[in-house]
Amino acid sequence: MNVFDKYIKEKIDEEDHSVPDSVKERIEQSISELPERESKVIKFRTLPKVIAIAASFVFVCLVILPNCSAVYAQALEKIPVIGSIVRVVTIRNYFYSDDYHQMDIDVPKIEGSESSAADYINKDVDELTKLLADRFNEDLEEIGDEGHSGIFVDYEVVTNTEKWFTLKIRVHEAAGSSNTYYRFYHIDKVNGKIVELKDLFTSDDFAKVLADNLRKQMKKIMAKDSSKIYWVENAEIGQDFVTLDDKHNFYWDKDGNLVIVFDKYEVAPGSMGTPEFVIEKGAISDILKPEYR
Amino acid sequence: MIDKDTFCEQIRLHEKTMYYLAFSLVQNEADAADVIGEAILRAYKNIDALKSEKAFKPWLLKIIHNTAVEYIRKNAKTISSQEIDVAVENDIETKLTLWQTVKSLQQPYRTVTILYYYEDLSISEISKITDTTAVAVKQQLSRARKQLRELLKEDFVK
Incomplete structure (x- = not known):
């Protein structure tokens, strides 16, 4: 903890922080007015037992049954290559904080999966975060108290089902005007491979089809709300920023729709943040590969 | 799902945090008390949404926060x-x-x-x-x- 934070904590300890009586009374009054509850079904304590039974059932199915039945063994072949029991942990945090410079970088690692896909992602993430941390430290030395900088990295496991895994890394740079961008990593657990946007589609047309869809959506939004701006083909600007490449950022939402994600400033001014657009299944079902429909 | 007694116990346990959060938003004792009172009722009504006792504190605080924000909007008091x-x-x-x-x-x-x-x-x-x-x-x-x-x-x- 830095010196200033310590100072704040000390001051807090010195002060009296009791809850005023009027508030305590109000709390008691509210509590006393609560009606009785009907006691219902399962309490928390029984849940672990249920899970234990379920887990042992799964164990039986996976281990014992295949040996008993040829049919079942065949069914096993369809089980995903990468176990669904994959998890992501923060293995490292780069942290620095003073009045002018802030760094807080969480480094995730995929665990529970011995696959080259997971290894590749872990290595890539490791390199990216190290690069950002090194760059921050260089700037810190160079700039010192003459300027400000901030770098914040965190992550989210967007999807982790039997068939699919998506890890989203968010990078936020705060120096002068701020910048936010994402890196998405996807693993198709069924074949154990890393997936990029182009891998979802049967033809290279996908970029154009998606871009057309996105432009339509953007224009519709702008027509409804004049405060929203996207850099869609515009006679005045003479430029169109809506182009997607093979690796563009995306994820699947919980309804199984494709969601395209843009970095800050990629297709719109900073005030629009990092826009996302849902592509309805119907719009792309004929160009999606069968396994992704 | 937690029963009424456990709910009340948890509420009392977190009274200081509730007060600090509510006060930080509405900036006076009387409004903070109102917000807390309303939030307790809402939390109790939605107790089934709570997945485990461990999640009680953040869940409760989120309700306090939302209640306070609504309260401010409704009363539109110039702070x-x-x-x-x-x-x-x-x-x-x-x-x-x-x-x-x-x-x-x-x-x-x-x-x-x-x-x-x-x-x-x-x-x-x-x-x-x-x-x-x-x-x-x-x-x-x-x-x-x-x-x-x-x-x-x-x-x-x-």
């Missing part, structure tokens, strides 16, 4: 910032307490400061309660620190 400024000014002669200084911060710095320093909540917990991102909370905290440092510089230097 008695003038009163607060006057109070701060009068104290320039005497030493400013940390609490007075924190109370004088603008939002969202005030709430984030209180949750982080007074309640020892993590960035992640704060972001869930205030319904924003961890990155945003970190930024807010960073700026809050800067402001506090400026306001408290004389005392800090000593």
